[in-house]
Amino acid sequence: MKRIILLLAMGVAIFMASCTKEGPAGPKGDPGTNGTNGVNGEDGVDASITCGECHDLSDGLVAIMAQYEHSKHYETETAFEGSRGTCSPCHTSQGFRGMITSGYFNDLAYENPAPINCRTCHKIHETYTSEDWNFRTTAPVRSRNDSVNTTWDMGKGNTCINCHQSRNISPMPNLASTDSIKLTSSRFGPHHGPQANMLAGVGKSSCVEIPGSVNYMNSSHTNLLTDGCVTCHMGAPVGTLAGGHTFTMYNESEGYALNGCTPCHTTADAQALIENSQTEISDLLTQLQTKLVEKGLLKADGVSIVTGKKFPQVQMAALLNYLTIIEDKSMGVHNVKYSKALLTNSYEALN
Ligand code: HEC
Ligand code: HEC
Ligand code: HEC
Ligand code: HEC
Ligand code: HEC
Ligand code: HEC
Structure with a gap:
């Protein structure tokens, strides 16, 4: 401000000097008063x-x-x-x-x-x-294998099931057809993470519900858990070993992370329910696997899929059901009743 006043004063002096008659220089005047300060600008937001x-x-x-x-x-x-x-x-x-x-x-x-x-x-x-x-995203999720008819809503679990679901199954076995199926790819099946399909269960799983002696029904969790996967897999963590953002249910040194179960089961009950269900489902899986090898759909190693040979639709459906429960990786826990029905009825259909 001082500098501006000085500049102005100098300008006036030069003007006066140019249009008056030259006389002797007068004494230096007193310095002018300072101008008032400008108003401060508004403070910015502190990003930190x-x-x-x-x-x-x-x-x-x-x-x-x-x-x-x-x-x-x-x-x-x-x-x-x-x-x-x-x-x-x-x-x-x-x-x-x-x-x-x-x-x-x-x-x-x-x-x-x-x-x-x-x-x-x-x-x-x-x-x-x-x-x-x-x-x-929190939006309900469409099934990739049946995106027109099937949508799942698992609350916070919707984040998970965009990925943890079956890919498009091709060819999709159809019990109404009398044509046989010949596989060209040894990658037939749901791919590695069909957990949403299993938790959703009856009518919404992309498994084929072959008729048989056990009725198709879901275990209680399908309707009871509003946040699906998140309720069980992201319960209060066991340090950095399981639960919370490790997303896993199990750790070798500490066993199961059962904090997500305790609103409804004691940890001892939850542990027993897991073990009993897994024993039962794993026996049914072995029984069906043996039959799939016997009928020539799986190779003798019990894992590799046979390609280039024709099989009836119902046999291919049994193979799909077997692969889905294997790839789900919970050994049935995600839907015990539904897994039991699929495995028993698939076995009966091959027998
Ligand atoms: C909602 C929580 C959240 C807020 C608010 C937030 N950040 Fe971040 N920031 C994160 C997370 C989470 C990461 C990634 C950590 C990772 O992926 O390992 C990150 C990473 C970073 C990184 C590392 C480089 C990168 O992009 O990964 C920088 C730098 C950074 N943030 C700066 C900022 C600044 C500056 C602000 C405020 C203007 C800010 N963050 C606000 C959560 C946040
Ligand atoms: C962007 C896709 C995506 C999302 C979203 C996602 N996952 Fe995963 N998840 C994967 C993939 C891919 C793997 C396998 C990673 C690998 O083996 O390289 C995996 C691995 C896992 C595993 C370990 C599996 C094993 O065999 O050890 C668990 C448990 C899991 N996810 C649970 C969840 C849960 C719970 C959620 C939701 C909170 C979730 N995931 C969200 C894609 C996803
Ligand atoms: C719909 C989502 C989805 C798509 C699409 C997808 N994956 Fe995955 N994939 C997953 C999930 C989820 C897992 C982890 C499953 C688990 O561990 O339970 C996984 C696991 C895997 C694994 C690890 C298998 C194992 O047992 O450790 C491989 C390898 C893999 N995927 C390859 C592929 C390839 C190759 C493609 C593309 C041709 C593909 N995936 C497309 C969801 C997907
Ligand atoms: C009722 C509780 C419950 C719900 C709901 C649930 N899980 Fe699990 N999940 C388990 C248990 C128990 C296991 C078996 C862990 C074991 O034996 O190692 C398991 C196993 C798994 C595995 C393989 C083993 C691992 O943890 O690495 C994956 C991947 C997985 N679940 C993902 C999911 C996804 C995705 C959802 C939602 C669609 C889901 N789960 C819903 C309890 C649950
Ligand atoms: C696969 C998806 C997934 C990834 C990856 C993920 N989160 Fe989360 N996060 C979730 C889910 C689901 C919840 C809700 C858990 C619940 O309600 O129990 C959550 C909850 C949270 C919360 C609590 C939020 C709140 O509003 O209180 C924080 C904080 C958080 N996550 C931080 C992180 C950080 C940091 C990372 C990376 C190191 C991360 N998350 C990676 C799925 C994810
Ligand atoms: C919101 C309540 C609720 C939560 C949370 C819950 N469950 Fe359950 N669960 C039930 C009910 C109700 C039943 C059916 C009654 C029974 O069979 O005891 C059940 C049954 C089961 C079964 C037997 C299923 C069958 O049909 O035979 C297993 C296994 C199981 N729960 C494991 C778990 C595990 C492991 C967790 C935690 C990771 C968990 N549950 C969390 C309510 C819950």
Whole structure:
């Protein structure tokens, strides 16, 4: 301000000097008074405050990050599959987000595939506030194998079941058809994670409900658990070993993470229910596997699928049901009653 007044004063002096008659210079005048200060601008928002809602790295958040580092999602060896369009929606972060925003069957391939991380499920760095913990999606999820007729709603578990479901099954066995089926691919079946299909159960699983002596019905969890997978798999964590953001139910040194079960079962009961169900289902699986080998649908190793040979629809349906329960990996726990019906009736149909 001082400088501006000085500049102005100098301008006036030069003007006066140019149009008056020259006389002797007078004495130097007193300095002028300072001008008033300008009004301060409005304060900007302190970015470190909203950032701090997460980046203060509270113990709670550190615990979640440590759990996450012990999860299969983080340790993944299959992120490379994201460089293939048909695999990217479930095997990379970018593919999943693309699937949610640009349509269900996103099949872009990604050059620099990122493993599933915090940003995949949560809206990290969108508003830069704690709102960003919200999920990318909570919408009900369509079945890939039957996207026209079948939708599942598992609450918070909807995040999981966009990925943890059967891929498109081809060829899909059809009991009404008399044509036989010849497989050309040894990858026939639901792929590796048909858990949503099993939890959804009757009429919504993409298994074939072959008629038989056991009625098709679901175990209680299908209708009882409003958050599906999350209720059981993300119960209060057992350190970094199981539960919470490890997403797993089991750890070799500490056994099952049963904190998600205790609103309804004691931990001792939950443990016994798991063990009894798994024993029963694993016996039924072995019985059906032996039959599938005997009928020539599985090779003698009991694992490899036979291709290039014709089989009746019902036999192929039994194979699909067997593969779905194997790939579900809970040994029946996800839907004990339904698994029992599928395995028993499939066995009877082959017998
Ligand atoms: C909702 C919680 C949340 C808020 C709010 C938030 N962040 Fe983050 N930030 C994260 C998470 C989660 C990560 C990723 C950690 C990971 O993937 O390992 C991250 C990662 C980062 C990184 C590492 C580089 C990167 O992008 O991965 C920087 C830098 C960062 N945040 C800066 C900021 C700044 C600056 C703000 C505020 C303007 C902010 N964050 C607000 C949760 C948050
Ligand atoms: C609908 C989602 C989805 C698609 C599409 C998908 N996957 Fe997967 N995949 C999964 C899930 C979920 C798992 C983990 C299942 C589990 O461990 O229970 C998995 C596991 C795997 C595994 C590890 C198997 C194991 O037993 O450890 C491989 C390998 C794999 N997928 C390959 C592929 C390839 C190759 C493609 C594309 C041709 C593909 N996936 C497409 C969901 C998908
Ligand atoms: C596979 C999806 C998935 C990934 C990946 C994931 N989360 Fe979560 N997160 C969830 C689910 C589901 C819940 C809700 C759990 C519940 O309600 O019991 C949750 C809850 C949370 C919460 C509590 C949110 C709230 O509103 O109170 C925080 C914090 C959080 N996650 C942080 C993280 C961080 C940090 C990472 C990365 C290290 C991460 N999450 C990765 C699915 C995920
Ligand atoms: C973006 C797709 C995606 C989402 C979302 C997702 N998963 Fe996964 N999940 C996978 C894939 C792929 C694997 C296998 C990773 C590998 O083996 O490389 C996996 C592995 C797992 C495993 C370990 C399986 C094993 O064989 O050891 C569990 C348990 C699991 N997920 C549970 C969940 C739960 C619970 C949720 C929801 C909170 C969830 N997942 C959300 C794709 C996903
Ligand atoms: C009633 C509780 C319950 C619900 C609901 C549930 N699970 Fe599980 N899940 C289990 C148990 C118990 C096991 C068996 C763990 C074992 O024996 O190692 C298991 C096993 C698994 C496995 C393989 C083993 C592992 O943990 O690595 C995956 C993957 C899995 N579940 C994913 C899911 C997904 C995805 C959903 C939702 C569609 C789901 N589960 C719903 C209890 C549950
Ligand atoms: C919201 C309540 C609720 C939660 C949470 C819950 N369950 Fe259950 N569960 C039930 C009910 C009700 C039944 C049926 C009554 C019975 O058979 O005892 C049942 C039955 C079972 C069965 C036998 C299924 C059958 O049809 O034979 C198993 C196994 C089981 N639960 C395991 C678990 C495990 C493991 C957890 C936690 C990871 C869990 N449950 C969490 C309510 C629940």
